[in-house]
Amino acid sequence: MATGAMDDLAGRFADRAVRSVFIYTREAHPAENYRHHASMDDKRRNARAFLEHSKVRRRILLDDLEGTAHRAYGSLPNMTWIVGRGGMIHYKSAWTSEADVADALEGVLDFQANRAKRQWVAFYSERSAWSTRDMAKFKAGLERAGPQAVADYQRMLEANKASRAAPAEEVGPRIPGNFYRTEDESGNR
Amino acid sequence: MQSSPYNYSEFVANPEEFSEFALHAPKATMRAPSFPLEDLATGETVQMSELWKTQVAVIEFGSFT
Numbered sequence: 001m002a003t004g005a006m007d008d009l010a011g012r013f014a015d016r017a018v019r020s021v022f023i024y025t026r027e028a029h030p031a032e033n034y035r036h037h038a039s040m041d042d043k044r045r046n047a048r049a050f051l052e053h054s055k056v057r058r059r060i061l062l063d064d065l066e067g068t069a070h071r072a073y074g075s076l077p078n079m080t081w082i083v084g085r086g087g088m089i090h091y092k093s094a095w096t097s098e099a100d101v102a103d104a105l106e107g108v109l110d111f112q113a114n115r116a117k118r119q120w121v122a123f124y125s126e127r128s129a130w131s132t133r134d135m136a137k138f139k140a141g142l143e144r145a146g147p148q149a150v151a152d153y154q155r156m157l158e159a160n161k162a163s164r165a166a167p168a169e170e171v172g173p174r175i176p177g178n179f180y181r182t183e184d185e186s187g188n189r
Numbered sequence: 190m191q192s193s194p195y196n197y198s199e200f201v202a203n204p205e206e207f208s209e210f211a212l213h214a215p216k217a218t219m220r221a222p223s224f225p226l227e228d229l230a231t232g233e234t235v236q237m238s239e240l241w242k243t244q245v246a247v248i249e250f251g252s253f254t
Contacts (some may be wrong), residue, residue, distance in 0.1 A: 001251050010247065018191040019240055023226065026196045029254040036196040040227075047229050050253035058249075061226035061235055067195040069224040069237065070250060074210030081248045083241040094210055103190055108245055124218045124238040145254040152200040159202070172192060176207050 001078050002131075005098035007057040016109060017085070021059045025070040028077035029153065031146030032035075040065055053144075076177070082108055088122065091092070094177035097131035128178070 003022075024047040030036040037043040043062055051060060063069045073081060074092075077112035080101050082091035090111075091104040111120060142149040215222060223238035240246040 001249075003251075004227065006247075006249055013247070017244045018247060019244040021240060021249070023250045024229065024249060025250050025252050027252050027254040029200045030196075030198055031254065032206045034254050038196070045231065046253050049205065053253065060229040062229055063224075063226060065196070069222075069226060071195065072214070072222050072224065073250065074214030076204055076210045076248065077251065079210065079250045081221070081246075081250075083246040083248065085241060085243060085245055086220060087220050087223075087238065087241050089215055089217050089219050089221050090245075093211075094207065096251075102246065105245070105247065112245065122218055126217075141254065149200065156200070156202045164194070176204075178207075179211065 001054075002096055002098050003054045003056055006080075006096065006101070009098050009102055010058050011155075012102075013105060013109075018105065020110070021061055022056055023069060024060055024062045025077070026067055027145075029142055029145050029149040031142075031149035031152075033144065037065060071104040084108055084112060093129060095129075095131060099130055100129040100131070133175070 006020070006022075010018075013020070015152070018112065024043065027034055027036055027046060034046050034049065035042065037046065047060055047062060050056070067075070073079060076094055078096050080091070080093045080096040081089060082101070082104055084090050090108045091101070093100060093104075111122065114120065117120075139150075142153055221237070221241065223236055225234050225236055227233070227237050237246075237248075240248070
């Protein structure tokens with residue numbers, strides 16, 4: 001996760017009427033050191049360990065034990081959403097890229113400041129986004145969680161070996177964050 | 190087949206997870222759903238809608254692991 005970069009973004013935009021928070025979900029890769037949550041106390045304990053380790057400067061809010069908010073927003077492990085003043089969703093992203101969030105946020109602030117004056121009307125749109133995957137940092141996180149997290153992830157890699165061994169030229173290595181299929185996979189030639 | 194619990198004890202990639210996010214979760218231009226959350230620092234209950242009542246809200250989801 002780009003925790004530090006997102007904290008910096010929060011600081012840069014704080015005086016522009018932007019409130020940034022971190023919602024703590026289930027453990028994505030539970031293991032010996034940070035187990036899955038069987039109670040809210042488990043969740044609070046792991047969230048405090050996360051705060052201690054990551055020094056997150058944003059407000060941390062805990063979802064309930066059943067993940068009611070997380071499930072309603074799509075259950076992915078590191079999403080970012082931008083909600084405009086009043087409650088309209090302006091941005092939803094399967095993963096968190098500070099640069100992409102900043103770009104979207106500038107657009108949202110421009111829209112909110114100028115829509116009446118310029119008679120702008122919001123409409124639905126989709127686009128792709130991208131970020132660098134820091135695998136060394138990701139693997140360090142798995143090791144911090146414990147051997148089980150490393151083994152679980154390795155098992156997933158083995159299961160997906162064929163697609164990961166042949167990354168698509170257009171999108172790079174496969175991650176659970178896009179719809180892309182090659183022509184062979186999709187049957188569309 | 191019984192679905193896996195939300196707080197799974199062992200990570201297994203779920204191929205449906207991304208589709209849930211992309212196809213079934215709310216979309217841009219929809220109204221954001223609001224749920225009660227707990228402030229880690231104070232223990233107070235916070236309604237998500239309070240986050241965007243007077244400001245733009247940037248909401249990142251995540252965990253330690």
